Amino acid sequence: MSWSRLHHPRVANRIFTWKAWSSIVLGVLGTYWAVVFLIGLGRLGLYRLSFAESQVPALLGGFYVSLEVVGVIIPLGFGIGFLIGWARTTRVLILRGLAAYYVDFFRSLPPIALIFFASLLGALALNNTTINPYLVHDITLWLGVVALAFHTAAYQAEIVRAGILSVPAGQTEASDSVGISKLRSMFVVVLPQAFRISLPALGNEFSSAIKDTSLLSVIGWFELSGVAYSQVSQAGFVYLRGSLVIWFEVAMLYFVLTYLVTRVVRVIEDLFKVPGLEVTRL
Amino acid sequence: MSHLSARGLRKSFGTLEVLRGVDLDIELGDALCIIGPSGSGKSTLLRCLNLLVTPDAGEVFLDGVKLTTSGIRPEWVRQQIGMVFQSFNLFTHLNATRNVMLGLRHAKKLDRASARKKAIFELKRVGLGDKLEAFPAQLSGGQQQRVAIARALAMDPKVMLFDEPTSALDPESIHEVLAVMTQLAKEGLTMAVVTHEMGFAREVSDRVVFFDAGIILEEGTPSDIFDRPGHERAKAFMDKILR
Numbered sequence: 001m002s003w004s005r006l007h008h009p010r011v012a013n014r015i016f017t018w019k020a021w022s023s024i025v026l027g028v029l030g031t032y033w034a035v036v037f038l039i040g041l042g043r044l045g046l047y048r049l050s051f052a053e054s055q056v057p058a059l060l061g062g063f064y065v066s067l068e069v070v071g072v073i074i075p076l077g078f079g080i081g082f083l084i085g086w087a088r089t090t091r092v093l094i095l096r097g098l099a100a101y102y103v104d105f106f107r108s109l110p111p112i113a114l115i116f117f118a119s120l121l122g123a124l125a126l127n128n129t130t131i132n133p134y135l136v137h138d139i140t141l142w143l144g145v146v147a148l149a150f151h152t153a154a155y156q157a158e159i160v161r162a163g164i165l166s167v168p169a170g171q172t173e174a175s176d177s178v179g180i181s182k183l184r185s186m187f188v189v190v191l192p193q194a195f196r197i198s199l200p201a202l203g204n205e206f207s208s209a210i211k212d213t214s215l216l217s218v219i220g221w222f223e224l225s226g227v228a229y230s231q232v233s234q235a236g237f238v239y240l241r242g243s244l245v246i247w248f249e250v251a252m253l254y255f256v257l258t259y260l261v262t263r264v265v266r267v268i269e270d271l272f273k274v275p276g277l278e279v280t281r282l
Numbered sequence: 283m284s285h286l287s288a289r290g291l292r293k294s295f296g297t298l299e300v301l302r303g304v305d306l307d308i309e310l311g312d313a314l315c316i317i318g319p320s321g322s323g324k325s326t327l328l329r330c331l332n333l334l335v336t337p338d339a340g341e342v343f344l345d346g347v348k349l350t351t352s353g354i355r356p357e358w359v360r361q362q363i364g365m366v367f368q369s370f371n372l373f374t375h376l377n378a379t380r381n382v383m384l385g386l387r388h389a390k391k392l393d394r395a396s397a398r399k400k401a402i403f404e405l406k407r408v409g410l411g412d413k414l415e416a417f418p419a420q421l422s423g424g425q426q427q428r429v430a431i432a433r434a435l436a437m438d439p440k441v442m443l444f445d446e447p448t449s450a451l452d453p454e455s456i457h458e459v460l461a462v463m464t465q466l467a468k469e470g471l472t473m474a475v476v477t478h479e480m481g482f483a484r485e486v487s488d489r490v491v492f493f494d495a496g497i498i499l500e501e502g503t504p505s506d507i508f509d510r511p512g513h514e515r516a517k518a519f520m521d522k523i524l525r
Contacts, residue, residue: 170371174430176334178385178437179361188388192375274375276419 020267027259034252038245047241055231055246062227063253069145069213069223070257074206076149081156086186088161099157106154111147112215118147119219137220144219152209159201163194196272203265207258214254224253284343285310285472286363286441291330291340293323300326301337302496308441308474313467315483316476317507318493319519324476325368327493328443331474332363344440361389364434368446370426372418372433378405379414382433390437404432408462424455428462435466442466444475460486480523484508492516 042049087099106114119140126136167190175185217226228250232243284307293301300323308314316324329335331342333349333356342349349359373381382401386392392400405414408428418426427447434442444463448456460482467473467486477483483490483504490507492500499513500506508524511517 170367170369171373173334174367174371174373174433175384176356177332177360177365177367178433179357179359179389180385181357181388184388188384189373193373196375272375274419275417277374277417 017270020263020270023263023266027256027263031252031256034255038248038252041245047245051235051242052245052249055249058227058231059224059246059249059253062222062224063257065221065223065226066210066213066253066257069216069221070210070261072145073149073152073209073213074261076146077152077209078156078202080150080153082160084153084157085160085164088157089164103154103157106151107158109151111151111212112218114147114151115144115215115219118143141216141219141221144216144221148209148212148216152205152212155205155208156202159198159205160194162201163196163198164190166197167193192272196269196274199265199269199272203262203269206261206265210258210261211254224250224257284308285312285345286331286474287343288327288331289341289343291327291342292338293326293330293335294338300496301330301340304340304496304498306331306491306498308472309488310472311470312472312488313486314474314489314491315487315504316474316491316493317478317480317483317519318499322494323496324493325445328365328445328474328476331441331443332365333359334365357389361385361437362440364437364439364442366427366430366434366442366444366447368449370418370423370430370450372426372429374418377415377417378410378421378429378432381418381429382436385433385437400436401432404436405429407435408432409458422455423451424458427451427455427459431459431462431466440472442471442473444473444477446476446478448477448479478523480508492519494519 038052039049041047042052084099084102087095088103090096109117122140122143123136126139129136171189171193172182172185175189176182180188213223214225216223217229220226222230228246231246235242235246286306286308288304288306291301291304291306292299304327306314306327316327318324326335330337330340333342337350340350344359344362348354373384376384379398379401382404383394383397386397386400387394390397402411402414405411408431410425410428410432413421413425413429416425418429421429431447447463448459451459456479460479463473463475463482464486475482475487485504487504489501490504491498492507492511492513494515500511500516507516508520511520
């Protein structure tokens with residue numbers, strides 16, 4: 001589909017299909033059965049149910065922080081990844097070279113090292129300045145988030161590049177032949193087709209980026225896994241089963257987070273479907 | 283001066299010399315057919331005319347305006363000269379109407395409503411009034427090629443270039459596409475057609491050019507070329523083609 005078809009009245013019918021609803025119902029059911037399973041384990045006497053319940057408020061707090069971080073990483077990572085991926089396919093040699101360096105650099109370093117580099121370099125740079133130390137602390141935390149966004153952007157750049165390369169030369173030849181400029185042709189001919197191809201892989205990368213946010217606890221983020229570590233350290237030493245319960249709850253919350261995002265990607269995929277072009281009728 | 287003319291066109295790809303000094307003239311309202319063996323540079327010649335390929339040397343003139351200078355935007359040139367490809371090259375993500383609309387919206391900068399009106403008019407002109415909403419993947423080869431013709435026509439080009447428009451089609455589709463092209467020729471559209479359809483070249487074209495190994499070997503009326511080919515190479519080609 002093209003961008004302007006988003007305004008089409010039929011788009012609403014495409015989003016709220018029985019498929020979309022049934023996948024939401026399945027997701028809710030899955031979570032429900034996980035809860036039932038957890039309670040069942042408690043009933044069997046593996047742990048105290050009251051303990052599991054007592055963890056929920058703290059973990060939910062961490063869940064919201066994770067949501068906030070993901071809300072920054074995905075748009076920022078995609079924005080950078082899109083630009084870098086595009087740059088890798090331009091004729092401008094300098095842009096292409098720089099973009100290649102970017103990808104090679106950020107794809108080759110472990111995200112945990114990137115997080116440490118970004119926040120430590122930030123702390124060093126802002127140390128002994130007149131800036132409020134609380135603000136400095138916040139900045140170093142968010143630099144870790146930005147580092148993760150840069151990391152996922154490198155992977156997304158390759159996905160976007162693959163999408164652009166998958167569009168046959170005949171398509172731009174045709175837009176050239178009616179006199180559409182190169183830049184416009186990129187937006188109205190190449191990218192809509194490139195995205196259709198890229199979306200499943202992008203969904204994959206989004207879900208992986210979401211779980212990478214768990215690494216942020218190493219620089220002091222109290223997101224979902226950060227909260228889990230601290231809860232476990234309070235209970236875990238004396239109560240091994242308790243820490244198992246906590247991580248089970250954490251896993252469920254990550255599932256919810258990932259499921260939400262991948263559902264959204266799936267809806268966008270449906271919007272980009274081209275009648276008659278897909279092999280399957282799923 | 284002719285409507286569209288080329289002088290001394292040369293083009294090489296690496297060490298391969300594809301065009302070796304081509305002079306070509308197309309008169310207003312004429313249908314010119316370019317015939318010749320595969321790999322002789324016919325497509326490259328056509329692509330040089332609308333600057334889809336930049337010639338290494340030589341000039342192209344449209345109504346006396348020199349197109350091959352730095353002052354002229356290739357986008358402008360291509361709006362004046364329509365092109366139809368062998369493999370249709372329809373935009374796969376857009377339906378027929380929007381395929382035709384795209385150039386009107388983004389090159390001619392028409393508003394949506396008038397672009398749509400023009401697109402529907404052109405699609406009806408090529409006999410696809412019942413396929414306005416169909417996507418390329420839902421159309422037969424012949425229908426796709428007719429959409430491509432409508433897409434080029436919608437820009438109101440001064441000349442239309444057809445690059446082997448029927449070579450990828452089955453016999454029935456070839457017939458429907460040639461019928462549309464014959465109709466356009468009768469309406470007085472100026473066109474240059476690279477083709478292997480000798481029947482079409484003979485009956486519809488005003489002039490025929492025999493092209494081989496990067497140069498024009500012969501040119502003249504269809505009967506000159508088909509019935510009285512002068513050049514040995516042209517004779518041999520005709521003998522094979524026409525049995």
